[in-house]
Amino acid sequence: MKIADIGEFGLIDRIRRTSRRKDRSLLVGIGDDAAVVRLSASRSMLVTTDLLLEDVHFDLSYTDYRSLGWKSAAVNISDIAAMGGTPRYCLTALGIPKGVEEQEIVDFYRGFTMLMGREGMVLIGGDTCASRSGLFISVTAIGEARASQVLTRSGARPGDAVFVTGTLGDAAAGLELLQSRNAACGMRNEKRKVPKSKTACAQLVNKHLRPVPRVKEGRAIALSGCASAMIDVSDGLSSDLAHICTQSGVGAELDGRAIPVSASLKRLSHDLSRPLLEYGLHGGEDYELLFTVPENRLKKFFALEIPASRVGTIRAGKKLLLTDSAGSTRELHPRGYDHFANARK
Numbered sequence: 001m002k003i004a005d006i007g008e009f010g011l012i013d014r015i016r017r018t019s020r021r022k023d024r025s026l027l028v029g030i031g032d033d034a035a036v037v038r039l040s041a042s043r044s045m046l047v048t049t050d051l052l053l054e055d056v057h058f059d060l061s062y063t064d065y066r067s068l069g070w071k072s073a074a075v076n077i078s079d080i081a082a083m084g085g086t087p088r089y090c091l092t093a094l095g096i097p098k099g100v101e102e103q104e105i106v107d108f109y110r111g112f113t114m115l116m117g118r119e120g121m122v123l124i125g126g127d128t129c130a131s132r133s134g135l136f137i138s139v140t141a142i143g144e145a146r147a148s149q150v151l152t153r154s155g156a157r158p159g160d161a162v163f164v165t166g167t168l169g170d171a172a173a174g175l176e177l178l179q180s181r182n183a184a185c186g187m188r189n190e191k192r193k194v195p196k197s198k199t200a201c202a203q204l205v206n207k208h209l210r211p212v213p214r215v216k217e218g219r220a221i222a223l224s225g226c227a228s229a230m231i232d233v234s235d236g237l238s239s240d241l242a243h244i245c246t247q248s249g250v251g252a253e254l255d256g257r258a259i260p261v262s263a264s265l266k267r268l269s270h271d272l273s274r275p276l277l278e279y280g281l282h283g284g285e286d287y288e289l290l291f292t293v294p295e296n297r298l299k300k301f302f303a304l305e306i307p308a309s310r311v312g313t314i315r316a317g318k319k320l321l322l323t324d325s326a327g328s329t330r331e332l333h334p335r336g337y338d339h340f341a342n343a344r345k
């Protein structure tokens with residue numbers, strides 16, 4: 001069978017089943033945002049790695065090297081945040097095409113260390129080689145957490161409330177603006193309309209190029225002891241909620257009216273190709289946190305005033321349902337990014 005026939009997540013599951021091996025220190029292995037390894041009775045290490053490939057994850061015609069460095073750090077730090085951990089160290093491996101300038105790689109590391117420094121992280125190693133086909137970036141992040149406070153994707157239960165931090169859809173809309181060359185808000189406008197607000201446009205583009213991982217919020221959610229499951233929104237709300245549902249063996253119902261979208265996205269809604277709700281539901285790369293809180297812990301959770309919006313409820317079964325603005329409910333099919341499914345089209 002071709003990999004394209006089983007898709008990215010089918011392949012990961014196959015890898016997991018092929019390499020299954022018990023290890024008493026391994027608390028969480030393949031299948032979550034980061035692996036969790038027990039270090040002592042109370043402490044655990046979190047480890048995650050992500051790959052960024054030129055022309056798959058980024059396009060150097062509209063991404064500057066500094067932003068690329070920032071984002072390469074952000075996507076990994078976000079996976080540590082999604083477990084409720086504190087990011088500590090990272091390693092970077094680069095495959096660099098021969099034509100790249102030294103200054104461009106220096107700029108990459110300026111962006112990378114800007115975010116790493118903000119989070120108090122240290123770069124401890126990596127690998128460098130020449131690439132024959134595009135820039136290749138692999139980052140591994142290492143974090144720590146109390147073993148008892150780690151939040152996985154598998155703890156959601158029917159009745160739990162579903163919350164998300166921040167707003168959704170900005171990064172996907174920002175990418176669309178960049179691709180349509182409207183990013184500079186009129187600088188290089190071609191056939192499409194120039195968006196009305198330069199500030200709103202810049203905010204969406206910035207969210208795509210320089211997402212800020214929700215480390216502080218992730219830690220606060222984990223420390224509160226209120227949440228039952230958590231994931232970061234990298235593929236999009238529908239897909240990432242589906243990951244929580246699959247791992248927890250549950251379904252969920254989303255309230256389309258409650259999905260938080262930014263004022264900038266609303267402002268630019270007429271310049272975008274799809275209805276606003278589509279960005280909130282399926283747009284990827286916002287790196288917000290999606291988490292669930294059991295009903296009997298809601299009061300305590302609200303008292304902590306962690307900024308988040310309730311977007312739905314976990315249900316029994318397997319289905320993902322969406323209630324729209326007219327109040328009617330229909331089945332929702334996740335539409336996030338699957339590398340091999342996309343290759344198949």
Ligand code: ADP
Nearest residue numbers: 012015029030031032033034035049050079234
């Ligand atoms: P995320 O979007 O949070 O980075 P992914 O969807 O990339 O997560 O990965 C899901 C899970 O599968 C993670 O636990 C990751 O470590 C694991 N995984 C992905 N690819 C591989 C692989 N080639 N070998 C082993 N584990 C993998």
Ligand code: MG
Nearest residue numbers: 033079232234
């Ligand atoms: Mg993740």
